Amino acid sequence: MPTDSTLAPVPLELHGRDRVGLDEVVEEAARMTRVDRKYLVDRCVAEAFLGRLPASFRVLGIDGRDSTTYSSVYFDTLRLDACRDHVQQRRRRWKVRSRLYVEDQLCRFEVKTRDGRGITEKTVRLSEPGRHGRLGTDESAFVTQVLDDHGLDIDVATLVPSMRVDYTRVTLADTAAHLRVTLDLGVECSLDNGRVWVDEGWVLVETKGGLRPSPADALLGSLGARPRSFSKYVSAASLLRDDIPDNDVRRLRGRQLHAQEAVA
Template identity: 50%
Template sequence: MPDDLGLTLLRRASLDEVMACAALLERTDRKYVVPRPVVHRLVEQLAATHHVLSVAGRTSTTYRTQYVDTGDLLCVRDHIQRRRRRFKARSRLYVEDGLCRFEVKTKEPRGGTVKVQTTVGPDRFGRFGDEEAAFLEQALREAAVPGVPSLEPTVEMTYERATLVDLAGGSRVTLDAHLVATGPAGRVRLDPGFVLVETKSGASPSLADLVLRRLGQRPRSFSKYAATASLLHDHVPANDVHRLTGTALHLERISA
């Protein structure tokens, strides 16, 4: 990731250090779409309290994520309709490290997000077979989320992520750049002049949320998957996404 975001200002932290204090599999996520110069100012103001995750000398990692859903995009529609009991399921590959996980995210009744994951072989990236289906079934049962009859790969998303961590407080900030989502109907990308910033903390706003507020940034309630899928599929009723596209989300459909 080019250093116009100011990552060299931060002290580095190892993956073990990050996992020891900031697993946060139960958390509240807040999303912002932020101009790159403002992200640099955010990083500057967090330098005294936050480290940047460093893996094999890198301060960013390329993510490939393949979402699975029903043929009529039930997970997308549940998110848009804000159903209290909903889920997302995805296969995620950390490209440079060759690490692959299958992940399931569910919503708590109070609005928090719970993520469970299992490590699989990198050859299983993008696949949804018996192993993944069994893991999903157990995760949904434990979260009291209704299951679905069958799922299939839908949208694949790639982006480059840097992770900032408050080692003392346990909160995290992720910076996602160069985001492109691809499906059978075409591609959607995040405007290169913007970065998707996500804060991951408890119910109360984190220091990063407070800094972003001072910098004039507001959190946006949206899902990367639901937003991009709704732009790729005309039959998905996503008025909120379409209203914000180009002004607050800065997502654009670029080709078939």
């Protein structure tokens, strides 16, 4: 059975690390054109990783919190073209989402693009919390401009809300080295026809840095973790929609990932 999404995940042990403020992390992130590497690891590996991560990685602290609840609404075509581009491993692809940082009631509209070199760039526009999950006139104009600037010919008028993704995130940043690490717990994805969630014993770790793997990636490798092409959005869609190939995540079902179709 799925875990109760109203219950906060058990927090990770952060071993008395120094804290870094949101302003410093946001300023650094704004300058990043980054490569993201993702790892799905069991909780023991995640704890070992945090225990050995250099002290230069400080924990993002906001109002005394070491974690933040994220709620994201993704927009796609009815065919889920953005999802299909990922499954087909197209070098140039895109994602559009509205993201709410729940405790802070901060809302942002985001467009993520990936170029032919594998570089991910995220362009952000602040929005009002009451507009979370809505693709209105202003948001559509923003998305159109960003996609056009990156040479992506997408008809924004065809985009509709396709999935909601909720989770708790811990962020660590080495601002001097321009590196970040995030750890996501309690991941749950909701679609019209059901939901998919990451088992409570597993953590999604993501490193954000340059073209070359960072010390954080090397540490994860020493713990037996390997980077994988993993998207919360794509994985959930592929497990609940027959028209989206699930080759990349089929073997994760029943262990790392669980799916439950909606009752008709």
